[in-house]
Amino acid sequence: MTDLAGKVALVTGAGSGLGEATAKLLAERGARVGLLGRTEDELLEVKKAIGTSGLVLPADVSKEADVRDACNRLATEYGTLDIVFANAGINGVWAPLQDLKFEEWRETLAINLDGTFLTLKYSVPYLMGHGGSVIITSSVNGTRMFSNTGATAYSCSKAAQVAMAKMLALELAKHRIRVNVICPGRIESEIRDNTEKRNVEQVEEKVEYKQGEIPLTRGEAGTAEQVAQLVAFLASEESTHITGTEIFIDGAQSLLVG
Numbered sequence: 001m002t003d004l005a006g007k008v009a010l011v012t013g014a015g016s017g018l019g020e021a022t023a024k025l026l027a028e029r030g031a032r033v034g035l036l037g038r039t040e041d042e043l044l045e046v047k048k049a050i051g052t053s054g055l056v057l058p059a060d061v062s063k064e065a066d067v068r069d070a071c072n073r074l075a076t077e078y079g080t081l082d083i084v085f086a087n088a089g090i091n092g093v094w095a096p097l098q099d100l101k102f103e104e105w106r107e108t109l110a111i112n113l114d115g116t117f118l119t120l121k122y123s124v125p126y127l128m129g130h131g132g133s134v135i136i137t138s139s140v141n142g143t144r145m146f147s148n149t150g151a152t153a154y155s156c157s158k159a160a161q162v163a164m165a166k167m168l169a170l171e172l173a174k175h176r177i178r179v180n181v182i183c184p185g186r187i188e189s190e191i192r193d194n195t196e197k198r199n200v201e202q203v204e205e206k207v208e209y210k211q212g213e214i215p216l217t218r219g220e221a222g223t224a225e226q227v228a229q230l231v232a233f234l235a236s237e238e239s240t241h242i243t244g245t246e247i248f249i250d251g252a253q254s255l256l257v258g
Contacts, residue, residue, distance in 0.1 A: 005030030013088030015042030021224035034074035061115030081126035091195035094150035112157035131176030140254035169244030178243040185250025216251030
């Protein structure tokens with residue numbers, strides 16, 4: 001089992017879903033975890049589960065001052081930072097191009113892409129003296145799968161995260177900082193709760209798969225805990241020669257429906 005004793009991690013979107021599962025697993029394996037998210041009540045519940053290993057950091061990743069202050073507080077409290085899981089994101093509005101409002105496009109990009117940029121901008125300097133690991137949550141959408149009609153804003157934000165990771169993997173290699181991207185497929189998590197679909201049935205291409213759209217499990221979605229295990233691996237000393245790489249965790253879903 002991956003040992004993260006003595007490490008300090010920042011997890012964004014830590015109040016639910018992939019962030020919650022990852023924060024709990026990193027703490028279980030010995031890390032102290034900064035729990036960053038917009039809903040303080042959710043963060044407090046996660047902290048209750050992991051005890052003194054958690055530090056609650058209420059913040060909106062799309063707001064520069066929030067992210068800067070949260071990163072500074074975490075590094076001050078624990079004296080260092082070793083692992084960054086830039087995970088916060090929304091599905092946002094899925095709609096045909098002519099129906100997607102500019103402010104809806106901007107909201108999705110602000111949280112998913114601006115939020116990733118701000119998280120890395122203000123956390124990475126704390127890794128530069130000793131190295132560490134950055135993991136970004138992207139998606140199969142916009143990277144290997146383009147069949148979710150209307151998900152234009154979401155897919156563009158996810159594709160851009162992969163480009164950002166590859167650029168920064170080279171830029172930060174001299175500091176011994178690894179930057180990788182995970183691309184989950186259908187995972188049981190709360191992100192579906194913040195998806196608003198509008199008029200997509202008018203333009204979508206309907207395809208049915210008799211055995212389900214996830215070949216490895218015959219249609220069963222993956223779990224947040226499975227994603228957390230991948231993040232823990234990438235955060236650990238067991239992945240010290242892996243950087244600039246996107247890893248698909250989707251049970252071959254994107255190979256079938258891309």
